[in-house]
Each structure stands twice: as structure tokens, then as C-alpha cells.
Amino acid sequence: MSIKIPDEFPTLKDYLDWLFKKYNTPEFINSDPVKFVHRFSNPKDMEIAGFIASLLAMGNRKIILLSSERLFNIMEDKPYEFVLNFDPFWYEKILNNFVHFAYRNIEGKDLLVVFYLLKQALEKYGTLKNLFLKHYDEKHPTIKQALSGFVKELLSFDPPPKFNGIPESVGGLIPDPEKNSPCKRLNMFLRWMVRKDNVDVGLWSEVDKSKLIIPLDTHVSKISRGLGLTQRKTDTWKTAEEITNNLKKFDPEDPVKYDFAIFGLGIELKHGY
Template sequence: MKLQIPREFKNLKDYLDWLFKKYNTPDFINSDPIKFAHRFKNPQDIEVAGFIASTLAMGNRKIILLSNEHLFDLIGDKPYEFILEFDPFWYEKALNNFVHFAYRNIEGKDLLVIFYLLKQALRKYGSLKNLFLKYYDEKQPTIKQALSGFVKEIFSFDPPPKFNGIPESVKGLIPDPEKNSACKRLNMFLRWMVRKDSVDLGLWEEVDKSKLIIPLDTHVSKISRALGLTQRKTDSWKTAEEITFNLKKFDPSDPVKYDFAIFGLGVELKEQN
């Protein structure tokens, strides 16, 4: 599939800039998992809520939002405190039931492990930002090295009692870019935390937004190929990098802002078919 740029636009940059303005509005928030991060005012609550909501951003969007609603009913109005005080034994039964009101590919035991690992990370570093900044080097061209260190550190902590190591299913939910995973959900979380506008929250001011990598989901992947932003046939970290580097030609300081444009166009075209 190849998309033609509408005649009223001189080039692809003009078209993407128009799409960005169209979709990057506060109206976007309520139909996206980012809305769960927007519920909170405390920065520590925001980043914990954002990490959890982005981790569950897999599959159908309506189910993603519904599953997060159920989970945040359990978490309550203080996510940071919930994680700091998380007792895997106390919540084991409640989280085991998660699979019945969410979806099959993320189970309660996966969340139990993630929450327990996050608890240890927050107790050691105080915030997820502090953990990420430990590995962040502004001299690096992208956040790949920092993200890989962030993931490895999370998995260096102990699994919950009764678990013999970290399940592979959990490692699939928090992938390492060094293994060439596109890391869609982690890159989306970083977009929320680093960029700042009417949608993204911009809490991590120490991180340069020009180093972010686009969250590569089905819509972004398909539309990017149709627009000639990548020649790669499979979705991977290298594919996400190639798309991002091509988007830098249009905005070197903020290439990932076009995530809104490409994703929004993908959703719109899908609804038309």
C-alpha cells in the first residue's frame, strides 16, 4: 500500500504537520491510555500510573482502556504509595482474577511480578525517573542505551516469594531494545514522560526529546511504510529507529511528535474501511 499526499499539501512534512495539529489535542486524551496518568497531580503518582497503563497497552484499544479502569479501581488514588506498600500475598487473589476481566495475554501473575519489581526499584531510587537517569547519557544519539539499562535494572531485583525467577511473559511485557524489540509500550511511556504539550506530560525534563524513538504499533507501522518512512518489512527496534530518523528531517528537535499524526491517520483509515 502507498499513500498519496493530498493535493492541498506541498510535501509530506506539511501533511504530517497538519495531521499533528489535528490529532494532538486534549480531545485525544480520553480515548488513549495516557488518560490514566492525567488523573494524578503528584509526579510520583503520574509516572507510576503511566508505567502501569502503558504496560497494559496491548491489543484492542477499548479493551485496553477497560482493563486499565478495572486495575486502577484496585490501585486507588495513590499509585506510588500502592506500589511502595505492595504485598504480593495480600493482592495475589485479586490479581489472579485480573485475567477474567482483562485479556488472556496479560495475566494477574504477570502484574504481581511487575508490581513487586517496581516496589524494589522505587524503594532504591525513589522514582522511575531517577532509575532511568542512572543510565541516560546525553551524548548518546538515542535513548536506547538508557532504556536497556533501565530494563536490565528492573529485572535485577528479586521476584516475589514463591516465584522461581522472572517469568518470560513478564520479560515480554518489558522488553530490552538490545534484543531488537520495537519496545512500543516503553517508548510510549517515555514519550508521555519526556515530551510536554497539551497531551504529553513532560515530567522528565532532563531527557532530550530529540532522542526519543517512536512507539511502533500496528497503525504506525503500516502508515509509515505507506508513506515511505521505512523500507523494513518487519517491526523491530531498527524499524522504529529508521522511522524516527526519517521524521527528524521534518523536526530534528521533536521527531516523535509525529506519532500523533501517523497513529491518528492509521485509525482514521481503518475506520473508513
Template sequence: MAYNSVLFKRLEALYHTFDLSMLSPDPLEVVRRFSEPADQETAGLIAAVLAYGRVERIVYAVEHLFHLMDHAPYEFICHFDFERDGRRFDSFVYRFSRGQDIVALLTLMQQALRGYGSLGGLFAAGYHASDPHTGPALIRFVETLLDYPCPLYPDARIPQKAGVRYFLPSPRSGSACKRLNLYLRWMVRHDLIDLGHWQGISPAKLIMPIDTHVARISRKLGLTKRRQADWKMAEEVTKALGVYDPDDPVKYDFALCHWGMREVREGGGDPSDLVIEK
């Protein structure tokens, strides 16, 4: 994409306009209620994988889950016992995710914490600075989690159609992996919104989280010509935004996403008016 000075100024204006005061509604607001990095890291993955559907309902579902986890996600996961604690999630339903999917996820997260010390440790084990972006490390992260045994299933192997697999898509399949890229944004970037706990990962390597709002706006702004919101679109949009900030292309995600949500919710502001003739 060719550099457009007007678009750059508008993107920067949006970035500075959509600050922490405009976080709500967003699942990250729930994660930010925890003060300990270990809680934010574990809560972040749970909140991110549930980030599909209407944002207000996402926030409600995430709040309910953390209530079931005694508002201490890290400690709860570390000491989680399938026989003792699994039943408390029986009544949990969010769209097509069920309590057993959460139980499976917690079991996988617990094994990652025991094996690597943190979720960041697991991701770092598969990350190489020479990789073009975080995609290869995300593949390794997902495949490691899904390879762990899970007592919920026969032979402790996770079936191909198990709901927990929806939480953990892989770039290998061509999925945009919006929710996991969102989690990486929260964990890697550090500003007034994002948490920045994984300091060994370069923000320049992040891939844009592509949801319906960001995909629509990206097409209007000329950041992509692709119609399908898949991994290739995510790479294309990231590359286009990298023209304006090669060290941190994903920094515009929060503003573009919330601009898009506001457009749908309030009928305000067409993002195409960000661009004028070159």
C-alpha cells in the same frame, strides 16, 4: 529520507489537528486522570505495558487495575505487600496477561522506587547525553528492573518465560519496544498531550513507538522500507521524521497512530493521501 515540503506541511497539520480533544480512546487518558506526577509516572508504566490489543479493551483493563489499586497507584506500590495485597489481583485477566504478572511488575516497580526515588530516577541513572538515542538507557532500565528479586518465583529469580518479561522487552533483543517507547514519549515530551515529567532527557533522543498502525502508515508515507516492525524500523522511522523536526521527531506519533486507528475503525482517510508528487 529527502525533505518533502508537502509532507512536512501535512505532518504539521496532523500534529495540530490531533490534539487533547481527540485523546480518547487512549491509555494516556486514564493516566491523565491523576493529578500528581508520582501517580502519573507509576500509572504510566502500568498503562503503557498493557497497551497491546484493541485500545478500548486496553483502557478498560487499565481502569480496572487502578480500581484494584484504590485509585492511588504510587501509594499502593510504595506500600505493596506481596502476602497482604497480591491476592486482590488473582482474577485479573487481560488477553495473555494475568494477575501474577501484574503482581511481579508492582514488586519490581516498588524496588525501583525505593532504590532511585522514582522511575525517572532509575531511567536517568542509565541515560547518557552522549548516547545516540534512548535505546541504551532503555536497556539498562529494563535489565535493572528484571534483576530485582521477586517473591512470586522460586529463588526469587524471574524465569525466562515469565509473563512480566513480556511487559519489559529490551532493544537488545531487536524488539521495537513499542510500549516502553510510548511510556518514554509520555514521560519525556511535554505538550498538551504528553506529560513531560522527565526533564533531564532530550526529546530529540526518543525513538518512535512502532505499532501496527504507525508501521503501516510509515511505509505508505515512505518513512521506512522495512517490513518487520522491529527496533531497526523504529530507528529508521525516527530518523526520517527527524528530517522534519530534529529536536522532537516523536511528536508526530500520537497523530499518526490515531489517524491509523481511525482509518481502521471508520474506514476514513487513507494516510497515503498526505503525500503528493515531489
């Protein structure tokens, strides 16, 4: 599939810049999982809300939002307090009936483990940002090393009682870029936390937005191939890096802003976003 740029735009950059301005608006928020970040004003709540909402961001968008709403109801809209005081024994039955029907179902038992890991992270570091910054080095060309360190340490915490280690399914929810996973949802979470504009909240200003990597899923990869931003046939971390590096030709300081443009292009072409 080759995507033709409309005649009124001299270059691909002009077209992508136009799409970015069109879709990077406050109106975007209510139809996107980022809405759960904007629900809160306390940065501690915002980053936990973002992390949890990003984990569920797979599958149909309406189902993503409905499932997230159910989960935030369980948290009583107090995500930081909920995680910090999380009791796996108390919430085992409550979460037992939770299933997010995505491409791969996310079950309550997986979230039980995630919440318990996050609880230990908050007890040790106070915020997820502090954990991430421990592994962040501005000398690194991208956030890959920092994200890998963040994931490895998060998964190194103790599993809840009754669990014999961290389930493989949880490793799938919180993947390591060193294993060549595209880490779509984690990169989306980082986009929310690092960039600051009409949609992204920019809580982690210590991280250079030029080091972010495009959140890569099947829609983004399909459109990126159609635009000639990658020749790779599989959706991997290397593919996400290649697309990002090509987007840097249009904006070296903020390449991931074009995530909005690619999303918008999917709508313009009616690819079912």
C-alpha cells in the same frame, strides 16, 4: 500499500504537521491510555500510572481502557502508594482473577511480579525517573542505552516469594531494546514522560526529546511503509529507529511528535485505530 498525500498539501511534512495539530489536542486524552497519567497531579503518581497503563496498551483500545480502569480500582487510585507498600501475599488472590485480554493475554500473576519489581525500584531510587537517569547519557544518540539499562536493572530485582526467577512473560511485558524489540509500550511511556504539550506531560525534562524513538506497532509500521518512512518488513527496534530518523528530517528536535500524525492518519484512512 502506498499512501497518497492530499493535493492541498505541498509536501509530506506539511501533511504530517497538519495531522499533528489536528490530533494533538486535549480531546485526544480521554480516548487514550495517557488519560491515566492525567488523572493525577503528583508526579510520583503520574509516572507509576503511566508505566502501568503503558504495559496494558496492547489490543483493542476500548479493552485497554477497561482493563486499566479495573487495575486502577485495585490500586484505589493511589498508584505510587500502592506500589511502595505492595505486599505480594496480600494481593496474590486479588490479582489472581485479573486478565487483560490483548493480543497476548496479560495475567494477574505477571502484574504481581511487575508490581514487586517496581516496589524495589522505588525503595532504591524513589522514582522511576531516577532509575532511568542513572543509565541516561546525553552523549548517546538515542534513549536506547538508557532504556536497556533501565529494563535490565528493573528485571534484576528479586522476584516475589514463591517465584523461581522472573517469568519469561514479564520479560515480554518489559522488553530490552538490545534484543531488537521495538519496545512500543515503553517508548510510548517515555513519550508521555519526556515530551510536554497538550497531551504529553513532560515530567522527565532532563531527557532530550530528540532522542526518543517512535512507539512502533503494526498500525504505525503499516502507515510508515505507506509513506515511505521505512522499507523494513518486520517490526523491530531498527525499524523504529529508521522511521524516527526519517521523521527527524521534518523536525530534528521533536520527531516523535509525529506519532500523533501517524495515529491521526490511521483514523483519516479508516484503518481501524
